[in-house]
Every structure is written in C-alpha cells, then in structure tokens.
Amino acid sequence: MSSIKIKLKEKDVAKIIEICDSFDNNPGDLINVLHKVQGEFGYLPAEVQEVVSNQLKVSLAKIYGVVTFYSFFTMIPRGKHPISICTGTACYVRGAEKVLDEFKKVLGIKVGESTADGKFSLTCLRCVGACGLAPVVQIGDKTYGRLAPDDVKRILDEYADN
Amino acid sequence: MEMIRLTIDKKTVEVKKGTTILDAAKSIGINIPTLCYLNMGDLNIENKPGGCRVCVVEVDGRRNLAPSCATECMPGMVVSTHSMRVLNARKTVVQLILSDHPFDCLVCAKSGNCELQDLAIKLGIRDVPYIGEQSTYREDTSPSIIRDVDKCIMCRRCEVMCNEVQTVGVLSAINRGFQSVVAPAFEMNLDHSVCTYCGQCVNVCPTGALTEVDHTxxxxxxxxxxxxxxxxxxxxxxxxxxxxxxxxxxxxxxxxxxxxxxxxxxxxxxxxxxxxxxxxxxxxxxxxxxxxxxxxxxxxxxxxxxxxxxxxxxxxxxxxxxxxxxxxxxxxxxxxxxxxxxxxxxxxxxxxxxxxxxxxxxxxxxxxxxxxxxxxxxxxxxxxxxxxxxxxxxxxxxxxxxxxxxxxxxxxxxxxxxxxxxxxxxxxxxxxxxxxxxxxxxxxxxxxxxxxxxxxxxxxxxxxxxxxxxxxxxxxxxxxxxxxxxxxxxxxxxxxxxxxxxxxxxxxxxxxxxxxxxxxxxxxxxxxxxxxxxxxxxxxxxxxxxxxxxxxxxxxxxxxxxxxxxxxxxxxxxxxxxxxxxxxxxxxxx
Known part of the structure; x- marks a missing residue:
C-alpha cells in the first residue's frame, strides 16, 4: 500500500501520546488506540503509526498488520467530500456496482483512495437504512437515491465550486 | 497431576491433563502430520495457530474434525487419526494449499527440504483439482534473505520467530483474506526495515518463501x-x-x-x-x-x-x-x-x-x-x-x-x-x-x-x-x-x-x-x-x-x-x- 508522506507537528505527536497514555500504553488496547487516533486525524498515516508503535511498544509491522486488516482503518486522508457508496444487498441488486464503476472512472481513483486535489475520496459501505432509495450514495452528509451511472457526472458537478 | 485416559486409533493412552491430541498420539508412536505447527520445546518456542488444518483428526461424537495440535485430550475421547474422512480432509487441505502455490518445485531453492513437498509426497497427492486465482507478489531481495511470499502458506512460524522469540518485529501478516501476506511494515523491503538478518525466519519457514541469498x-x-x-x-x-x-x-x-x-x-x-x-x-x-x-x-x-x-x-x-x-x-x-x-x-x-x-x-x-x-x-x-x-x-x-x-x-x-x-x-x-x-x-x-x-x-x-x-x-x-x-x-x-x-x-x-x-x-x-x-x-x-x-x-x-x-x-x-x-x-x- 502506498502511503502519503507527512510530517507530524509537535502538537500532533503530543495528542497521539496523550491518547496512548489514556490507555496506559497497554499493547492490548492497540485497536482502541488506533480507533481514537483515527478519530483525531481522520486517517492513520505511517508517521502516526510510528508514534503509536513507540508508545505501546508494539512493532510497526504488527500495527500495520492491524491497520490493513480492518476495513475501518485507513492510511489515506478522506477527501473534503467523502463519497460512500452503499453496496448492501438492496443497493447491489439495483446496480450499485455500475454506479461505483462510474465514480471510479470519472474520479480516476479506486475504492479507498482520494483524488490528488484532496477533494473527493471513495469508500463503500453496507446499508444506510435507505433501501427504498436503492442504489444509495452519500456525499458528506447528503444522501442521493435511485442513482444510475448517468447521474454521476451531474452530482459531482454540484461540488465544482467548493 | 490429573491423568486422562483416551483411545487413539484403538490404542488406549494415558496422558497428563492439558496434553494435546497431537502430543498424546506421539507418545504412543503415532505421528500425525503437521504443517504450520512448530514446537522447539528446549528453547520454549511454540507455534500453534491451528491454521493449516493438516493435523485434523476425527473425534467420536464431534461434528467437525479437530485440529490435533490445538485440541486438548478429554477423558474417554475416541480419536481416529487415519479414518477415511480424515485422510480425505487432509488431502483436500493440502490440495487447496497447493492450488495457490507455484509449481516450480524442481527449481526451488527449498526443494528436498520443503515440508509442504514432503507432505504432498506423504499424502500421495498426484493432482490438484482446484483451479483458481494465484497470489502474485514482488520478490524482495536483501543482502542476506530473499522473500518470495508466493510460496508462503501463512503458517506464521516466521512471525513467531521474528516477534516473540527475537523481538525484532519485522514480519507480520498484513491485509486480509486472499490479499494477506507476511511482510514488513508498509510493505517495505527487508533492507529498509529493522531486520537483523539473523535468519531464524528462514530456519523455520516450511517452504521456499524465505531463503538465503545464494553465493555458490x-x-x-x-x-x-x-x-x-x-x-x-x-x-x-x-x-x-x-x-x-x-x-x-x-x-x-x-x-x-x-x-x-x-x-x-x-x-x-x-x-x-x-x-x-x-x-x-x-x-x-x-x-x-x-x-x-x-x-x-x-x-x-x-x-x-x-x-x-x-x-x-x-x-x-x-x-x-x-x-x-x-x-x-x-x-x-x-x-x-x-x-x-x-x-x-x-x-x-x-x-x-x-x-x-x-x-x-x-x-x-x-x-x-x-x-x-x-x-x-x-x-x-x-x-x-x-x-x-x-x-x-x-x-x-x-x-x-x-x-x-x-x-x-x-x-x-x-x-x-x-x-x-x-x-x-x-x-x-x-x-x-x-x-x-x-x-x-x-x-x-x-x-x-x-x-x-x-x-x-x-x-x-x-x-x-x-x-x-x-x-x-x-x-x-x-x-x-x-x-x-x-x-x-x-x-x-x-x-x-x-x-x-x-x-x-x-x-x-x-x-x-x-x-x-x-x-x-x-x-x-x-x-x-x-x-x-x-x-x-x-x-x-x-x-x-x-x-x-x-x-x-x-x-x-x-x-x-x-x-x-x-x-x-x-x-x-x-x-x-x-x-x-x-x-x-x-x-x-x-
């Protein structure tokens, strides 16, 4: 997996240490720590994992193993407008896959990635409880329903100015 | 010490409470084949993830076959290590492993010393009926060790060596499902990692996934x-x-x-x-x-x-x-x-x-x-x-x-x-x-x-x-x-x-x-x-x-x-x- 290289600010490091401390630097709490740290930063870049590794005395390889095992964790920053495509059963049978393919094509990114300008990121999720509107896509807080691949361009244009 | 009496392959055996079926069988001369399991008792090194399922045995009254390396003996257990069901399951397990394993045994550095090869011979495997996707991952060469994870069977022995025994912490299973491989953090190459090149991972690798750089x-x-x-x-x-x-x-x-x-x-x-x-x-x-x-x-x-x-x-x-x-x-x-x-x-x-x-x-x-x-x-x-x-x-x-x-x-x-x-x-x-x-x-x-x-x-x-x-x-x-x-x-x-x-x-x-x-x-x-x-x-x-x-x-x-x-x-x-x-x-x- 490629990773974005970033430099952590001192206050970021302090925040990670604070989170680790709140779990007594217990290696058994690795997942909880990562959960909280991702809540803070939005994602878990390599440098963040290094700080966690030093604090919890868990090897970097193990931490990376956990981060790549659970789909909840991500090493890529979410875009300004995170796009989530429901691939739950109802959406799937009503063509979510085709909508997803169109998003991938138009944005030029894969699931789990962000566009180079940081504007959009693409993830899949399972069921948002709006099966009647299948297939459903969420962009930020806004929900779009009954989508077809043809709608994708038009929807993305709504975000052209910001 | 509480003793437990059970039957393995129609022979009665008495073992200490806590003994696994694998060890109990060994004590009466029955060597159940294993693959991921590793026990180096004198050095306190043990790997038993119960992952490969090669060592399965049939236990009367149990619905599923039991991995003998990770199943404790119970009083009155009746175990069969070579029933038809066991032999078929064991063969299927190895065939499935082989279905995602390169077939370059003749030219593999590990040929002749490979535990997977030995097992295929022992179990009389003459074909692999399963055709599916094959893992492909880049080969990683360092000054000492070569990683060819296409040959990895995810036994996790190297992980135990690297993390628990050596506390070096370079190798870990990453990703999930079919994409899962054993690799250093961020999938960097070994020569960029904190690997010490001790080679203990090479020593315990059952296949050709980890080998030494050859200077002959x-x-x-x-x-x-x-x-x-x-x-x-x-x-x-x-x-x-x-x-x-x-x-x-x-x-x-x-x-x-x-x-x-x-x-x-x-x-x-x-x-x-x-x-x-x-x-x-x-x-x-x-x-x-x-x-x-x-x-x-x-x-x-x-x-x-x-x-x-x-x-x-x-x-x-x-x-x-x-x-x-x-x-x-x-x-x-x-x-x-x-x-x-x-x-x-x-x-x-x-x-x-x-x-x-x-x-x-x-x-x-x-x-x-x-x-x-x-x-x-x-x-x-x-x-x-x-x-x-x-x-x-x-x-x-x-x-x-x-x-x-x-x-x-x-x-x-x-x-x-x-x-x-x-x-x-x-x-x-x-x-x-x-x-x-x-x-x-x-x-x-x-x-x-x-x-x-x-x-x-x-x-x-x-x-x-x-x-x-x-x-x-x-x-x-x-x-x-x-x-x-x-x-x-x-x-x-x-x-x-x-x-x-x-x-x-x-x-x-x-x-x-x-x-x-x-x-x-x-x-x-x-x-x-x-x-x-x-x-x-x-x-x-x-x-x-x-x-x-x-x-x-x-x-x-x-x-x-x-x-x-x-x-x-x-x-x-x-x-x-x-x-x-x-x-x-x-x-x-x-």
Missing part, C-alpha cells in the same frame, strides 16, 4: 578464475553440522573432512575462522581487562558491562533498538571480519598478492554474515575484507554438485598461518563459548597464574539467559549470557535501567548460538540436533592440545611480526570497528 555460483566462477587467489575461512559451528547434510549422525565432527573437501573444491588456501576467534579473544579480552582495571581504579566513566560483538545480527539489533548504548559493546570486529582484514594485509603481503586479486570467502552457519561483509566500514577503497559468505547449507549443495563423496573423504589439516586454532576458538560456535574463551585468557593475563581447570561448566547450557560468577583470584567477575535476541533485549533493558550488575555479557542472536544459526542444515524443529552439535563443539575443544587463545603459536607470531600488541594502533585500525545509530534509518516508501 559466484564462488564457482572465482574458483575457476586463474587470475584469482581464493582463500577460505570456515566458522566453528560448520564442522559440527555439515555432516548432517550427508546423512551423518547429528553431532558428528567433520573438521578434517571439511579441510579436505575445501581443498578438493579448489580453494588455494584453506584456513579457519577459529584462528580469528583466537585473535578476537586477544583483542576483546584485553579490552575487557582494560575496562575492568579502569573500573577497579574508580573511573566513573568506564562502560561496563562489556558486551561481545562477534554476532552481526546482534550488532544490527542494538544499532536499531539501543543506539544510545552503542559505546558499551566491545569494539572488536567479529572473527569473520578480523580474518578478512588480516588475510588481505598480513597474508596478502606474505604471498605477495594484491588484495583485489585475493578473494576471501567465508563458510558460515549464518546468513547475517552475508550482510556483515557488505558493510562499508569493512571495505578498503571499495574492496571488501571478506568478499562474500557462504552458508553451511550452500557448501553442502556445492559439495554434492561437485560429485564429491564427502562421507568417505580422508581427514586433513587446515593450512597455516591462518589455520591454527585452540579449543577456545572452537567454542565460539555455541552459546557461552565466546565468554568462556575470553575468561580462559583474561584470567591468566589478569592473575599471572596458569589456569588449571579450563572447563567453565557454569557458563554452558541452553537456558536462554544464564549468569555465573567467575573468581579471578579473589576478584569476582559477574558474567551474563543471552542467546536469542528476545533474551538479549531483557539484559539490555536491565543495563538501561541500571539494574545490571554484570561485568561482561555474551550475546548471540540465534537460539543455541551459531550452532543454531540461520545458515545451518535445517533441523525442522528437532532441538535434539542442536544439543548434539553443542556436544560436538565441546568435544572438539576438549580434544585440542591448546585450549587458550593466547597460546596459539600463530597468534603469537602474528603479533610479533605484524600487529605489535593487542589494542595497538595497527590492531585498532584492522581489528576494531565502530557502531551506528540506526534508529532513524527506517524510512517509509512513498
């Missing part, structure tokens, strides 16, 4: 080159293990045959790393005594304990993990590197050969030695003191390739001047040996008295961490010994926190010391082989006329003719080194 073709070319003078040095632990590759009993010493075979292979000079081990004792022992006397005079700046520095994996380990303590280990180079430095100066001058035409090859029980000789500080104008290192396993292959009947070879001696050694040099091959060798010399130098009893039994054994106090004629010297990097880490943490009361500590990265090195013939988890090798090394020592390094006549001559005295300026230049802070060296690939 380079060696064959050099031996055939009339313009090159090829010199070989062979480490102590090689002679206690090489015979195994030719069907000899573990623990058979093949020192004489080894010298003969190296000559037959075409080396111009057949020398012994044991000579350089004696030289190491001269330098390291003098350094120890120097620091001790400073300490006794009340110098507060003196760095104690002194740590041995013969093991390149250990050196890299502390450079990554304890760089703030890099002035504590002895500055003495390892015997391999001392040998190279002397061969390419003192000896090259003697035979009047330019160092660039002199090829120094080492035969080592180790794969970290391959990395060690590439380190820049061991080169002169880009020319390495030791050109490359070949493992015991590679040498065995080469001997077979050269159709030499090793077992029936006559014995011969090493050449001089760099082939003479004492018993002290030989015991470098086992845990505790380096410090015992150092004690033999340091005692005599410090007390001025002859040491009557040279066997320090209190320093020997296979316990992970050992300590003993040796009486230097009224001065008690506290000695610590650790083998396995996890044990080393414990001693290092104690030094860091000021708890350590040792004067000297010997550390070897591999369990058992060099006899259990990452380049030795595979033991497939059988630690009795390590014990046999250990016994052989001590037997070789006991059989030597000279048992103390400073009595080696060629070492005395080397100092007289060339080096002056231990820790002289020339000795410092050629035989000592410095260490690096590698904490920041780990970088993240874009």
């Amino acid at each position: 073709n380079q060696l064959i070319n050099d031996l055939a080159d009339p313009d090159k003078v090829v010199v070989v040095q062979t480490a102590p632990a090689v002679r206690a293990a090489l015979g195994e590759a030719f069907g000899m009993e573990p623990g058979t010493l093949v020192t004489g045959k080894l010298a003969t075979v190296l000559r037959e292979l075409g080396f111009d000079y057949v020398f012994d790393t044991d000579f350089a081990a004696d030289l190491t004792i001269m330098e390291e022992g003098t350094e120890l005594l120097g620091r001790l006397s400073q300490h006794l005079q009340g110098d507060p700046d003196v760095k104690l304990p002194i740590l041995t520095s013969c093991c390149p994996a250990w050196v890299k380990f502390f450079e990554h993990n304890f760089p703030e303590m890099k002035d504590i280990p002895s500055t003495a180079r390892s015997p391999q590197q001392m040998f190279g430095a002397i061969a390419k100066t003192y000896f090259a001058d003697k035979i009047n050969v330019d160092r660039k035409k002199l090829i120094v090859v080492s035969i080592m029980p180790c794969v970290a030695k391959k990395y060690e000789c590439t380190r820049d500080e061991f080169k002169v104008d880009g020319n390495p003191d030791v050109d490359y290192s070949v493992s015991t396993r590679e040498l065995a292959h080469l001997i077979k390739r050269a159709n030499i009947d090793f077992v029936s070879l006559p014995d011969s001696d090493f050449d001089n001047p760099l082939g003479e050694s004492t018993g002290a040099g030989v015991i470098f091959g086992v845990t505790g040996g380096v410090i015992e060798a150092a004690v033999r010399t340091a005692y005599e130098v410090h007390t001025g008295k002859a040491l009557e009893k040279v066997d320090f039994k209190q320093l020997r054994g296979l316990e992970g961490i050992r300590s003993a106090t040796v009486d230097f004629d009224g001065l008690p010297i506290n000695i610590g010994i650790a083998h396995g990097l996890g044990n080393a880490r414990k001693l290092l943490e104690d030094i860091k926190s000021g708890k350590s009361t040792y004067h000297a500590i010997e550390i070897m990265a591999c369990p058992g010391g060099c006899i259990g090195g990452g380049g030795q013939p595979y033991i497939h988890g059988d630690t009795s082989i390590l014990k046999a090798r250990q016994k052989a090394i001590y037997a070789e020592d006991a059989g030597k006329t000279l048992r103390k390094s400073h009595e080696n006549p060629y070492i005395i001559k080397l100092y007289e003719e060339f080096l002056g005295k231990p820790l002289s300026e020339k000795a410092h230049h050629l035989l000592h080194t410095h260490y690096f802070d590698r904490k920041k060296e780990v970088f993240i690939e874009e």
